[in-house]
Amino acid sequence: MNDFESARDEFKALKNMVYLNWAGLGPLPSSAKIAVEELLKNIYEWDNQYVSEAISSLQDGAKGQIAKLLNTSPDQIAITGTNTTQGIQTAFEAIRPKSGESIVTSDMQYVLTEAELQKWRDRGVDIKVVKNRDGVYDLNDFQRAVDKTTRAVFVDSVTWINGYKFDVPELSKIAHENNAFMITDSIQHLGQAKMDVEKSGADLVAGSAQKWLSDWLGLGFLYVRRKVIEELERPYYGYKNTEEPDGGWHTYFTLTDREQFPEFKFYSSDARKFEYGGSLYNMPGLTALEKTLKLINGIGMDRVQRRVLELKHELLEGLEALDFEVLEPYEEKHQSGITTFRMGVGRKKEMEVVEKLNSTGYAISYRAGGGLYGIRVSTHYVNNSDDIQSLLGALKSLRAKAGVKRN
Numbered sequence: 300m301n302d303f304e305s306a307r308d309e310f311k312a313l314k315n316m317v318y319l320n321w322a323g324l325g326p327l328p329s330s331a332k333i334a335v336e337e338l339l340k341n342i343y344e345w346d347n348q349y350v351s352e353a354i355s356s357l358q359d360g361a362k363g364q365i366a367k368l369l370n371t372s373p374d375q376i377a378i379t380g381t382n383t384t385q386g387i388q389t390a391f392e393a394i395r396p397k398s399g400e401s402i403v404t405s406d407m408q409y410v411l412t413e414a415e416l417q418k419w420r421d422r423g424v425d426i427k428v429v430k431n432r433d434g435v436y437d438l439n440d441f442q443r444a445v446d447k448t449t450r451a452v453f454v455d456s457v458t459w460i461n462g463y464k465f466d467v468p469e470l471s472k473i474a475h476e477n478n479a480f481m482i483t484d485s486i487q488h489l490g491q492a493k494m495d496v497e498k499s500g501a502d503l504v505a506g507s508a509q510k511w512l513s514d515w516l517g518l519g520f521l522y523v524r525r526k527v528i529e530e531l532e533r534p535y536y537g538y539k540n541t542e543e544p545d546g547g548w549h550t551y552f553t554l555t556d557r558e559q560f561p562e563f564k565f566y567s568s569d570a571r572k573f574e575y576g577g578s579l580y581n582m583p584g585l586t587a588l589e590k591t592l593k594l595i596n597g598i599g600m601d602r603v604q605r606r607v608l609e610l611k612h613e614l615l616e617g618l619e620a621l622d623f624e625v626l627e628p629y630e631e632k633h634q635s636g637i638t639t640f641r642m643g644v645g646r647k648k649e650m651e652v653v654e655k656l657n658s659t660g661y662a663i664s665y666r667a668g669g670g671l672y673g674i675r676v677s678t679h680y681v682n683n684s685d686d687i688q689s690l691l692g693a694l695k696s697l698r699a700k701a702g703v704k705r706n
Protein backbone atom coordinates (compact mmCIF):
# COMPACT_ATOMS: atom_id res chain seq x y z
CA MET A 300 0.00 0.00 0.00
CA ASN A 301 1.29 3.49 -0.76
CA ASP A 302 0.84 6.42 1.69
CA PHE A 303 -2.44 7.52 0.14
CA GLU A 304 -3.93 4.04 0.18
CA SER A 305 -2.96 3.43 3.80
CA ALA A 306 -4.39 6.82 4.82
CA ARG A 307 -7.59 5.94 2.89
CA ASP A 308 -7.76 2.66 4.75
CA GLU A 309 -8.31 4.65 7.97
CA PHE A 310 -11.61 6.10 6.74
CA LYS A 311 -14.55 3.79 7.29
CA ALA A 312 -16.77 6.39 5.63
CA LEU A 313 -14.90 5.85 2.36
CA LYS A 314 -15.67 2.16 2.51
CA ASN A 315 -19.37 2.84 3.11
CA MET A 316 -19.90 5.44 0.44
CA VAL A 317 -18.42 7.65 -2.26
CA TYR A 318 -17.45 10.53 0.01
CA LEU A 319 -16.84 13.75 -1.93
CA ASN A 320 -18.11 16.37 0.51
CA TRP A 321 -14.99 17.45 2.42
CA ALA A 322 -15.94 21.07 1.82
CA GLY A 323 -19.06 20.27 3.89
CA LEU A 324 -17.80 18.06 6.69
CA GLY A 325 -15.00 15.54 7.07
CA PRO A 326 -15.37 12.07 8.63
CA LEU A 327 -12.86 10.87 11.24
CA PRO A 328 -10.01 8.46 10.51
CA SER A 329 -9.64 5.39 12.75
CA SER A 330 -6.50 6.69 14.52
CA ALA A 331 -8.53 9.70 15.72
CA LYS A 332 -11.47 7.52 16.77
CA ILE A 333 -9.19 5.28 18.82
CA ALA A 334 -7.50 8.25 20.52
CA VAL A 335 -10.84 9.84 21.41
CA GLU A 336 -12.11 6.54 22.81
CA GLU A 337 -8.97 6.38 24.95
CA LEU A 338 -9.62 9.94 26.17
CA LEU A 339 -13.22 9.07 27.10
CA LYS A 340 -12.11 5.93 28.89
CA ASN A 341 -9.61 7.90 30.96
CA ILE A 342 -12.19 10.52 31.86
CA TYR A 343 -14.79 7.87 32.62
CA GLU A 344 -12.45 5.88 34.84
CA TRP A 345 -10.79 9.05 36.07
CA ASP A 346 -7.14 8.35 35.63
CA ASN A 347 -5.85 11.25 37.73
CA GLN A 348 -2.40 11.40 36.17
CA TYR A 349 -3.84 11.31 32.64
CA VAL A 350 -6.45 13.97 33.32
CA SER A 351 -4.05 16.38 34.98
CA GLU A 352 -1.58 16.12 32.12
CA ALA A 353 -4.13 16.01 29.31
CA ILE A 354 -4.96 19.72 29.15
CA SER A 355 -1.45 20.86 28.35
CA SER A 356 -0.28 17.82 26.42
CA LEU A 357 -3.33 17.71 24.14
CA GLN A 358 -3.13 21.42 23.53
CA ASP A 359 0.60 21.32 22.78
CA GLY A 360 0.18 18.28 20.52
CA ALA A 361 -2.58 19.82 18.42
CA LYS A 362 -0.96 23.27 18.29
CA GLY A 363 2.31 21.69 17.20
CA GLN A 364 0.58 19.88 14.32
CA ILE A 365 -1.39 22.98 13.28
CA ALA A 366 1.86 24.98 13.27
CA LYS A 367 3.50 22.30 11.12
CA LEU A 368 0.60 22.40 8.66
CA LEU A 369 0.95 26.17 8.36
CA ASN A 370 4.74 26.12 8.42
CA THR A 371 4.95 28.37 11.46
CA SER A 372 5.63 28.18 15.20
CA PRO A 373 3.05 27.03 17.81
CA ASP A 374 3.31 30.31 19.76
CA GLN A 375 1.59 32.06 16.84
CA ILE A 376 -1.43 29.73 17.04
CA ALA A 377 -4.44 30.41 19.29
CA ILE A 378 -7.18 27.84 19.87
CA THR A 379 -10.47 29.67 19.34
CA GLY A 380 -13.27 27.39 20.41
CA THR A 381 -14.92 24.89 18.12
CA ASN A 382 -15.20 26.68 14.82
CA THR A 383 -14.01 29.28 12.30
CA THR A 384 -16.59 31.92 13.14
CA GLN A 385 -15.07 32.35 16.59
CA GLY A 386 -11.63 32.77 15.03
CA ILE A 387 -12.96 35.43 12.66
CA GLN A 388 -14.79 37.19 15.50
CA THR A 389 -11.57 37.16 17.53
CA ALA A 390 -9.60 38.55 14.58
CA PHE A 391 -12.01 41.46 14.13
CA GLU A 392 -12.17 42.20 17.86
CA ALA A 393 -8.36 42.24 17.80
CA ILE A 394 -8.03 44.72 14.93
CA ARG A 395 -11.09 46.63 16.20
CA PRO A 396 -12.03 48.81 13.18
CA LYS A 397 -13.34 52.29 13.97
CA SER A 398 -16.24 54.22 12.53
CA GLY A 399 -15.10 55.81 9.26
CA GLU A 400 -12.68 53.01 8.47
CA SER A 401 -13.39 50.30 5.90
CA ILE A 402 -13.10 46.53 5.39
CA VAL A 403 -12.54 45.25 1.87
CA THR A 404 -13.99 41.79 1.27
CA SER A 405 -15.35 39.57 -1.52
CA ASP A 406 -18.83 38.60 -2.69
CA MET A 407 -18.23 34.89 -2.02
CA GLN A 408 -17.68 35.10 1.73
CA TYR A 409 -19.22 32.43 3.92
CA VAL A 410 -22.69 33.57 4.99
CA LEU A 411 -22.05 33.55 8.72
CA THR A 412 -18.97 35.72 8.63
CA GLU A 413 -21.21 38.27 6.91
CA ALA A 414 -22.91 38.48 10.32
CA GLU A 415 -19.63 39.59 11.91
CA LEU A 416 -19.17 42.22 9.20
CA GLN A 417 -22.73 43.42 9.81
CA LYS A 418 -21.74 44.09 13.43
CA TRP A 419 -18.94 46.40 12.30
CA ARG A 420 -21.13 48.03 9.65
CA ASP A 421 -23.63 48.83 12.41
CA ARG A 422 -20.75 50.56 14.21
CA GLY A 423 -20.02 52.83 11.24
CA VAL A 424 -17.41 50.77 9.38
CA ASP A 425 -17.75 50.80 5.59
CA ILE A 426 -17.89 47.26 4.15
CA LYS A 427 -16.65 47.31 0.55
CA VAL A 428 -17.45 44.17 -1.45
CA VAL A 429 -15.35 43.17 -4.48
CA LYS A 430 -17.36 41.15 -7.00
CA ASN A 431 -16.18 38.03 -8.81
CA ARG A 432 -16.15 37.99 -12.59
CA ASP A 433 -17.51 34.62 -13.74
CA GLY A 434 -16.10 32.87 -10.70
CA VAL A 435 -12.68 34.55 -10.61
CA TYR A 436 -11.34 37.69 -8.95
CA ASP A 437 -9.24 40.43 -10.48
CA LEU A 438 -6.66 41.81 -8.05
CA ASN A 439 -7.02 45.21 -9.71
CA ASP A 440 -10.55 45.35 -8.29
CA PHE A 441 -9.10 44.90 -4.79
CA GLN A 442 -6.40 47.47 -5.56
CA ARG A 443 -9.12 49.96 -6.47
CA ALA A 444 -11.23 49.18 -3.38
CA VAL A 445 -8.39 49.46 -0.84
CA ASP A 446 -7.40 52.93 0.30
CA LYS A 447 -6.12 54.80 3.33
CA THR A 448 -9.39 54.15 5.21
CA THR A 449 -8.98 50.35 4.92
CA ARG A 450 -8.46 48.62 8.25
CA ALA A 451 -8.36 45.12 6.74
CA VAL A 452 -8.71 43.07 3.60
CA PHE A 453 -10.71 39.96 4.45
CA VAL A 454 -11.30 37.00 2.14
CA ASP A 455 -12.02 33.28 2.33
CA SER A 456 -8.66 32.19 0.91
CA VAL A 457 -10.48 29.34 -0.88
CA THR A 458 -14.12 30.14 -1.56
CA TRP A 459 -16.82 27.72 -0.44
CA ILE A 460 -18.91 28.25 -3.59
CA ASN A 461 -16.54 27.34 -6.42
CA GLY A 462 -13.20 26.71 -4.70
CA TYR A 463 -11.42 29.76 -6.16
CA LYS A 464 -8.06 30.03 -4.43
CA PHE A 465 -6.89 33.59 -3.86
CA ASP A 466 -3.30 34.68 -4.37
CA VAL A 467 -2.95 35.61 -0.69
CA PRO A 468 0.66 36.92 -0.95
CA GLU A 469 -0.39 39.40 -3.67
CA LEU A 470 -3.52 40.40 -1.78
CA SER A 471 -1.44 40.89 1.39
CA LYS A 472 0.87 43.23 -0.51
CA ILE A 473 -2.11 45.37 -1.51
CA ALA A 474 -3.32 45.44 2.10
CA HIS A 475 0.08 46.21 3.59
CA GLU A 476 0.88 48.97 1.08
CA ASN A 477 -2.11 50.72 2.65
CA ASN A 478 -1.24 49.82 6.25
CA ALA A 479 -4.20 47.48 6.43
CA PHE A 480 -4.29 43.99 7.96
CA MET A 481 -4.73 40.89 5.84
CA ILE A 482 -7.26 38.44 7.35
CA THR A 483 -8.30 35.12 5.84
CA ASP A 484 -10.95 32.54 6.61
CA SER A 485 -9.02 29.48 5.48
CA ILE A 486 -11.27 26.62 6.55
CA GLN A 487 -11.73 25.64 2.89
CA HIS A 488 -8.00 25.92 2.26
CA LEU A 489 -6.14 24.21 5.08
CA GLY A 490 -5.46 20.53 4.69
CA GLN A 491 -6.19 20.35 0.97
CA ALA A 492 -4.10 23.23 -0.44
CA LYS A 493 -0.74 24.38 0.83
CA MET A 494 -0.57 27.53 2.91
CA ASP A 495 2.78 28.71 4.20
CA VAL A 496 1.51 31.44 6.49
CA GLU A 497 4.92 33.06 6.94
CA LYS A 498 5.23 33.56 3.17
CA SER A 499 1.56 34.36 2.68
CA GLY A 500 1.85 37.80 4.25
CA ALA A 501 -1.50 37.23 6.01
CA ASP A 502 -1.65 38.68 9.53
CA LEU A 503 -4.54 36.61 10.86
CA VAL A 504 -5.62 33.25 9.45
CA ALA A 505 -8.68 31.48 10.88
CA GLY A 506 -9.33 27.80 10.36
CA SER A 507 -11.27 24.93 11.79
CA ALA A 508 -11.01 21.17 11.79
CA GLN A 509 -14.39 19.87 10.71
CA LYS A 510 -13.89 19.81 6.94
CA TRP A 511 -10.60 19.07 5.17
CA LEU A 512 -8.89 18.27 8.48
CA SER A 513 -11.47 15.51 9.00
CA ASP A 514 -12.24 16.29 12.65
CA TRP A 515 -15.97 16.79 12.90
CA LEU A 516 -15.62 17.04 16.69
CA GLY A 517 -14.80 20.70 16.08
CA LEU A 518 -11.72 22.75 16.83
CA GLY A 519 -11.18 26.33 15.70
CA PHE A 520 -7.82 28.06 15.56
CA LEU A 521 -6.27 31.36 14.59
CA TYR A 522 -2.77 32.12 13.36
CA VAL A 523 -1.58 35.57 14.41
CA ARG A 524 1.63 36.91 12.87
CA ARG A 525 4.19 37.57 15.59
CA LYS A 526 4.92 41.05 14.27
CA VAL A 527 1.36 42.25 14.95
CA ILE A 528 0.57 40.45 18.23
CA GLU A 529 1.61 43.29 20.54
CA GLU A 530 -0.19 46.05 18.62
CA LEU A 531 -3.54 44.18 18.46
CA GLU A 532 -6.25 44.50 21.10
CA ARG A 533 -6.75 41.69 23.61
CA PRO A 534 -10.34 40.70 22.79
CA TYR A 535 -11.10 38.68 25.94
CA TYR A 536 -9.89 38.37 29.50
CA GLY A 537 -9.92 34.97 31.18
CA TYR A 538 -8.01 31.99 32.44
CA LYS A 539 -6.50 31.12 29.08
CA ASN A 540 -4.78 34.40 28.41
CA THR A 541 -3.84 35.23 32.01
CA GLU A 542 -0.33 34.43 33.19
CA GLU A 543 -0.07 31.98 36.07
CA PRO A 544 0.55 33.78 39.40
CA ASP A 545 3.72 33.02 41.38
CA GLY A 546 3.58 29.41 42.54
CA GLY A 547 0.99 28.48 39.91
CA TRP A 548 -2.84 28.48 39.95
CA HIS A 549 -3.09 25.50 42.29
CA THR A 550 -1.26 27.35 45.06
CA TYR A 551 -3.11 30.56 44.27
CA PHE A 552 -6.49 28.84 44.70
CA THR A 553 -5.53 27.92 48.29
CA LEU A 554 -4.45 31.41 49.43
CA THR A 555 -6.57 32.87 52.21
CA ASP A 556 -5.14 36.38 51.78
CA ARG A 557 -5.86 36.51 48.04
CA GLU A 558 -6.85 39.99 46.84
CA GLN A 559 -10.34 40.24 45.27
CA PHE A 560 -9.18 42.21 42.21
CA PRO A 561 -5.45 41.62 41.89
CA GLU A 562 -3.41 43.06 39.05
CA PHE A 563 -3.53 40.05 36.76
CA LYS A 564 -0.81 39.84 34.14
CA PHE A 565 -1.91 38.83 30.66
CA TYR A 566 -0.05 37.12 27.87
CA SER A 567 0.89 39.81 25.40
CA SER A 568 3.63 38.57 23.11
CA ASP A 569 2.27 35.26 21.81
CA ALA A 570 -1.03 34.06 20.39
CA ARG A 571 -2.36 32.97 23.79
CA LYS A 572 -3.26 36.67 24.08
CA PHE A 573 -6.26 35.89 21.84
CA GLU A 574 -7.57 32.78 23.60
CA TYR A 575 -10.59 32.99 25.84
CA GLY A 576 -12.61 31.23 28.46
CA GLY A 577 -11.79 28.91 31.32
CA SER A 578 -9.44 26.03 31.85
CA LEU A 579 -10.71 23.49 29.29
CA TYR A 580 -10.52 23.29 25.53
CA ASN A 581 -12.61 20.96 23.41
CA MET A 582 -10.58 17.94 24.50
CA PRO A 583 -12.03 15.39 22.03
CA GLY A 584 -11.52 17.90 19.22
CA LEU A 585 -7.87 18.48 20.18
CA THR A 586 -7.28 14.75 20.55
CA ALA A 587 -8.71 13.95 17.13
CA LEU A 588 -7.05 16.87 15.40
CA GLU A 589 -3.58 15.86 16.48
CA LYS A 590 -4.15 12.46 14.86
CA THR A 591 -5.79 13.68 11.66
CA LEU A 592 -3.02 16.24 11.17
CA LYS A 593 -0.37 13.61 11.74
CA LEU A 594 -1.78 11.81 8.71
CA ILE A 595 -1.70 14.92 6.52
CA ASN A 596 1.61 16.28 7.83
CA GLY A 597 3.13 12.80 7.59
CA ILE A 598 2.46 12.75 3.85
CA GLY A 599 3.30 16.44 3.51
CA MET A 600 1.20 19.24 2.06
CA ASP A 601 3.11 19.34 -1.26
CA ARG A 602 2.09 15.75 -2.01
CA VAL A 603 -1.40 16.15 -0.55
CA GLN A 604 -2.07 19.18 -2.74
CA ARG A 605 -0.73 17.42 -5.84
CA ARG A 606 -2.99 14.43 -5.17
CA VAL A 607 -6.05 16.63 -4.58
CA LEU A 608 -5.48 18.42 -7.89
CA GLU A 609 -4.75 15.20 -9.77
CA LEU A 610 -8.15 13.85 -8.72
CA LYS A 611 -9.79 17.18 -9.47
CA HIS A 612 -8.35 17.12 -12.99
CA GLU A 613 -9.70 13.63 -13.54
CA LEU A 614 -13.10 14.91 -12.43
CA LEU A 615 -12.82 17.97 -14.69
CA GLU A 616 -12.00 15.80 -17.70
CA GLY A 617 -15.06 13.65 -17.02
CA LEU A 618 -17.31 16.69 -16.55
CA GLU A 619 -16.03 18.16 -19.80
CA ALA A 620 -16.73 14.89 -21.61
CA LEU A 621 -20.30 15.08 -20.27
CA ASP A 622 -20.47 18.65 -21.55
CA PHE A 623 -21.31 20.05 -18.09
CA GLU A 624 -20.64 23.71 -17.33
CA VAL A 625 -17.85 24.00 -14.77
CA LEU A 626 -17.71 27.21 -12.69
CA GLU A 627 -14.01 26.88 -12.50
CA PRO A 628 -10.95 29.10 -12.19
CA TYR A 629 -9.08 27.34 -15.00
CA GLU A 630 -5.71 28.82 -14.07
CA GLU A 631 -4.14 26.08 -11.95
CA LYS A 632 -2.74 28.44 -9.32
CA HIS A 633 -6.33 29.39 -8.42
CA GLN A 634 -7.64 25.81 -8.36
CA SER A 635 -8.44 23.75 -5.27
CA GLY A 636 -10.16 20.49 -4.35
CA ILE A 637 -13.59 22.13 -4.73
CA THR A 638 -15.26 21.78 -8.14
CA THR A 639 -18.67 23.27 -8.86
CA PHE A 640 -20.65 22.63 -12.03
CA ARG A 641 -24.05 22.62 -13.70
CA MET A 642 -25.53 19.75 -15.67
CA GLY A 643 -27.58 21.86 -18.04
CA VAL A 644 -30.90 20.48 -16.74
CA GLY A 645 -31.88 23.54 -14.66
CA ARG A 646 -31.35 24.32 -10.99
CA LYS A 647 -34.38 22.44 -9.67
CA LYS A 648 -33.47 19.19 -11.41
CA GLU A 649 -29.84 19.53 -10.41
CA MET A 650 -30.89 19.82 -6.79
CA GLU A 651 -33.00 16.70 -7.21
CA VAL A 652 -29.96 14.94 -8.66
CA VAL A 653 -27.94 15.89 -5.56
CA GLU A 654 -30.72 14.64 -3.29
CA LYS A 655 -30.92 11.39 -5.23
CA LEU A 656 -27.15 10.91 -5.06
CA ASN A 657 -27.07 11.70 -1.34
CA SER A 658 -29.68 9.03 -0.72
CA THR A 659 -27.81 6.42 -2.79
CA GLY A 660 -24.37 6.56 -1.20
CA TYR A 661 -22.74 9.67 -2.67
CA ALA A 662 -21.81 12.61 -0.42
CA ILE A 663 -21.82 15.83 -2.45
CA SER A 664 -23.65 19.17 -2.04
CA TYR A 665 -25.32 22.07 -3.81
CA ARG A 666 -24.20 25.65 -3.17
CA ALA A 667 -25.04 29.17 -4.33
CA GLY A 668 -23.47 32.58 -3.78
CA GLY A 669 -21.84 35.54 -5.54
CA GLY A 670 -24.20 35.02 -8.49
CA LEU A 671 -22.98 31.43 -8.97
CA TYR A 672 -24.69 28.15 -8.19
CA GLY A 673 -24.18 24.50 -8.90
CA ILE A 674 -23.30 21.02 -7.69
CA ARG A 675 -20.25 21.10 -5.43
CA VAL A 676 -17.89 18.15 -5.34
CA SER A 677 -14.79 18.13 -3.15
CA THR A 678 -11.95 15.72 -3.71
CA HIS A 679 -9.44 15.01 -0.95
CA TYR A 680 -6.13 13.16 -0.74
CA VAL A 681 -7.83 9.97 0.45
CA ASN A 682 -10.23 9.78 -2.48
CA ASN A 683 -9.26 7.77 -5.54
CA SER A 684 -10.03 7.35 -9.20
CA ASP A 685 -12.81 4.82 -8.46
CA ASP A 686 -14.68 7.48 -6.46
CA ILE A 687 -14.45 9.94 -9.33
CA GLN A 688 -15.45 7.44 -12.02
CA SER A 689 -18.35 6.16 -9.91
CA LEU A 690 -19.71 9.69 -9.45
CA LEU A 691 -19.30 10.50 -13.16
CA GLY A 692 -21.18 7.31 -14.09
CA ALA A 693 -24.01 8.15 -11.69
CA LEU A 694 -24.24 11.72 -13.00
CA LYS A 695 -24.41 10.48 -16.59
CA SER A 696 -27.25 8.12 -15.89
CA LEU A 697 -29.18 10.64 -13.77
CA ARG A 698 -28.87 13.24 -16.52
CA ALA A 699 -30.30 10.77 -18.98
CA LYS A 700 -33.20 10.18 -16.56
CA ALA A 701 -33.65 13.94 -16.23
CA GLY A 702 -34.50 13.86 -19.92
CA VAL A 703 -31.37 15.31 -21.53
CA LYS A 704 -29.48 12.83 -23.68
CA ARG A 705 -26.00 13.86 -24.72
CA ASN A 706 -22.75 11.93 -25.20
Ligand SMILES: Cc1ncc(COP(=O)(O)O)c(C=O)c1O
Pocket residue numbers: 322323381382383384385408409411455458459484486487507
Ligand atom coordinates in the same frame (compact mmCIF):
# COMPACT_ATOMS: atom_id res chain seq x y z
C1 LIG B 1 -15.63 29.62 4.10
C2 LIG B 1 -16.29 29.02 5.30
N1 LIG B 1 -16.08 29.58 6.50
C3 LIG B 1 -16.62 29.05 7.62
C4 LIG B 1 -17.41 27.92 7.56
C5 LIG B 1 -17.95 27.29 8.79
O1 LIG B 1 -17.86 28.11 9.87
P1 LIG B 1 -17.86 27.50 11.34
O2 LIG B 1 -16.61 26.68 11.43
O3 LIG B 1 -17.82 28.68 12.19
O4 LIG B 1 -19.09 26.70 11.50
C6 LIG B 1 -17.69 27.34 6.33
C7 LIG B 1 -18.59 26.16 6.25
O5 LIG B 1 -19.25 25.89 5.31
C8 LIG B 1 -17.09 27.88 5.18
O6 LIG B 1 -17.29 27.33 3.99
